[in-house]
Every structure is written in C-alpha cells, then in structure tokens.
Amino acid sequence: MDALNHLFTFTDHQARAGEGSAQSLQQGTFAALSALAIGALWGAAAGSVSTGLAVANLYKVPMVILLSSLSALPAGLLAWHALSRQSAASFLVAHARGMLGGALILGACAPLVALYSHTSALSGPVIAQVSVIAALVSGAATFAWAALKGAVPRERPRRVPAVALCVLIQLAAALQLNVLAAPILPVPTAFSGGIDGLRGHAEP
Amino acid sequence: MSALVLDASILRAGPLARLAHAGPASALTEPSPAARGGAALLFFVAVALLVWAYRRLRERAREEEASALLLEEFANLERPSGALPSRASAAPSDKRAPGEG
Numbered sequence: 001m002d003a004l005n006h007l008f009t010f011t012d013h014q015a016r017a018g019e020g021s022a023q024s025l026q027q028g029t030f031a032a033l034s035a036l037a038i039g040a041l042w043g044a045a046a047g048s049v050s051t052g053l054a055v056a057n058l059y060k061v062p063m064v065i066l067l068s069s070l071s072a073l074p075a076g077l078l079a080w081h082a083l084s085r086q087s088a089a090s091f092l093v094a095h096a097r098g099m100l101g102g103a104l105i106l107g108a109c110a111p112l113v114a115l116y117s118h119t120s121a122l123s124g125p126v127i128a129q130v131s132v133i134a135a136l137v138s139g140a141a142t143f144a145w146a147a148l149k150g151a152v153p154r155e156r157p158r159r160v161p162a163v164a165l166c167v168l169i170q171l172a173a174a175l176q177l178n179v180l181a182a183p184i185l186p187v188p189t190a191f192s193g194g195i196d197g198l199r200g201h202a203e204p
Numbered sequence: 205m206s207a208l209v210l211d212a213s214i215l216r217a218g219p220l221a222r223l224a225h226a227g228p229a230s231a232l233t234e235p236s237p238a239a240r241g242g243a244a245l246l247f248f249v250a251v252a253l254l255v256w257a258y259r260r261l262r263e264r265a266r267e268e269e270a271s272a273l274l275l276e277e278f279a280n281l282e283r284p285s286g287a288l289p290s291r292a293s294a295a296p297s298d299k300r301a302p303g304e305g
Contacts, residue, residue, distance in 0.1 A: 021265075022261050022264035022265040023265040023268065026261035026262050026265045029257055029261055033255065059247065062251075066247055066250055066251065066254075179235055180235050180239060180240055
C-alpha cells in the first residue's frame with residue numbers, strides 16, 4: 001500500500017526531492033520500473049483470450065515501452081542540453097513521470113480490455129487501441145508538464161522543442177517496435193504492420 | 205484514362221521503387237526472428253540495468269538521508285531545546301567548525 005501511495009504522490013508532484021538528487025533519480029527509476037510492470041499487466045489483459053499470447057505479452061508490452069523510451073532519450077537529452085542547459089537528470093525524471101502517467105491509464109483500462117477481449121470480438125481490439133491512444137496522450141501530457149513545471153516562463157519555450165522531439169521519436173519507435181512485438185492483440189490491427197501498415201490503410 | 209493508370213503503375217514498379225522495396229510488402233513488414241530475439245535480449249538487459257541502477261540509487265539516497273539527519277542532529281546539539289540561541293547557552297566550542305563564533 002505504501003508503494004502505491006508513493007507512486008501516486010510521485011505522479012502528483014506532491015512529494016518531490018531536489019532535482020538531480022539521488023532520491024529524485026531513485027523515484028524516477030522506480031516510476032519507470034512500475035510503468036513496465038503496469039504495461040505487462042495490460043499486455044496480459046489484452047492477450048488473455050490465449051494463454052500463450054497473454055504470457056508473451058508480459059514482456060512484449062514492457063519491451064515496446066522501454067525500448068521506445070531508450071530510442072527517444074538520446075535525441076531528447078541532446079536537444080534538452082542544447083536548448084535549455086538544464087541537467088539531464090531533470091529531463092530523465094520528467095520522462096519517467098510521463099511513462100508512469102501513461103502506464104497508469106493502461107493499468108486503469110486493463111480490466112475493461114480483458115472483459116471486452118473475452119466477450120466481444122469486434123469491440124475488444126477497439127477498446128484496447130483506444131486505451132493505448134489515451135495512455136500515449138496522457139503520458140505525453142504528463143511528460144510535458146513535468147518538464148516545464150520547474151521552469152520560469154521565459155525558459156519554457158526552450159524546453160518545449162526538446163520534449164516534442166522526444167515524444168515524436170518515441171511514437172515513431174513504438175510504432176515499429178509494435179511490428180517486432182506483433183502479435184500483441186489477438187487480431188491484426190492497423191498498427192500491427194507499423195508504418196507500412198498505416199500507409200497501406202491510408203492508400204485507397 | 206487507362207494509359208494514365210498504366211503509367212502510374214509503371215512508376216510504382218520502376219527501378220527506383222524496386223530499389224526501395226527489395227521484396228513484396230508482406231516480406232518488408234515481417235521482421236526476422238533475429239530482430240525479434242535481439243529486441244527481446246536488449247529489453248532484458250535494459251531491465252537488468254534499470255534494476256541495478258535503482259538499487260544503487262536507493263543506497264545513495266539512504267546515505268544522503270543519513271548524512272542530512274546527522275547534520276540536523278549536530279545543529280540540534282548546538283542549540284539546546286527550549287533555549288534561545290545565545291553565546292551562553294551554545295554548545296561547547298569543540299563542536300563548532302573552525303573559525304565559527
């Protein structure tokens with residue numbers, strides 16, 4: 001219960017250690033690990049119609065979350081350092097907050113996703129994809145809020161491009177990692193084929 | 205109209221398109237087992253590193269917290285509870301930093 005409380009206070013920005021301190025970085029790492037665990041839970045729920053898929057999703061969904069973050073962080077950190085001259089630790093902690101913010105949406109939707117995937121072949125994948133989109137929006141918003149929060153108003157426009165770049169690269173990486181991890185849902189979706197699949201859907 | 209359609213299909217299947225797409229679309233979107241295995245391996249290594257970093261940071265955070273508590277205790281020793289800070293009620297001079305007071 002303490003761990004759960006700690007998670008919520010961390011996303012809520014109530015109990016914050018000093019930026020760049022070991023405690024702050026420790027909380028960021030804990031948030032990232034928690035996001036991966038919640039992602040695994042959502043993956044198991046989304047693939048629960050088949051035991052094999054549910055077990056495989058225990059690592060597939062966290063893999064997409066973690067590797068997309070690792071793909072985006074170098075460019076984001078570079079832009080962050082070049083534009084805002086702030087410490088890398090504050091950017092990393094803000095990103096971990098974003099991961100957790102998105103993962104909490106996934107965790108909240110997991111029971112609904114499991115229920116619909118068992119009871120509706122048509123709506124199950126739709127509910128799963130809607131929950132992923134909501135998680136992405138929530139994660140990006142939490143990340144931006146955490147990154148911009150400590151800045152003075154004059155400093156904020158410098159931080160926005162770094163955050164936007166990081167989010168864009170992470171989305172692009174997650175789309176293709178989805179191809180590597182496919183199948184995550186029991187039926188193929190528009191995102192299963194990555195960018196080629198999306199282009200195929202867009203072209204008449 | 206049919207000629208236009210034919211031209212467009214020739215452009216799509218021209219040498220440049222063939223260079224860009226070495227195989228059929230299904231082969232492009234199907235990753236190799238090595239890529240899948242590599243991604244999984246990278247993921248497990250990254251998780252292990254993350255767990256290791258978390259444990260190291262937790263130790264360091266505890267050290268920081270302990271040193272902060274120690275500093276606070278020293279400050280409390282220098283200022284007895286219930287007494288106003290003054291030269292007479294201050295702690296012995298050997299607890300102070302050199303050059304202080």
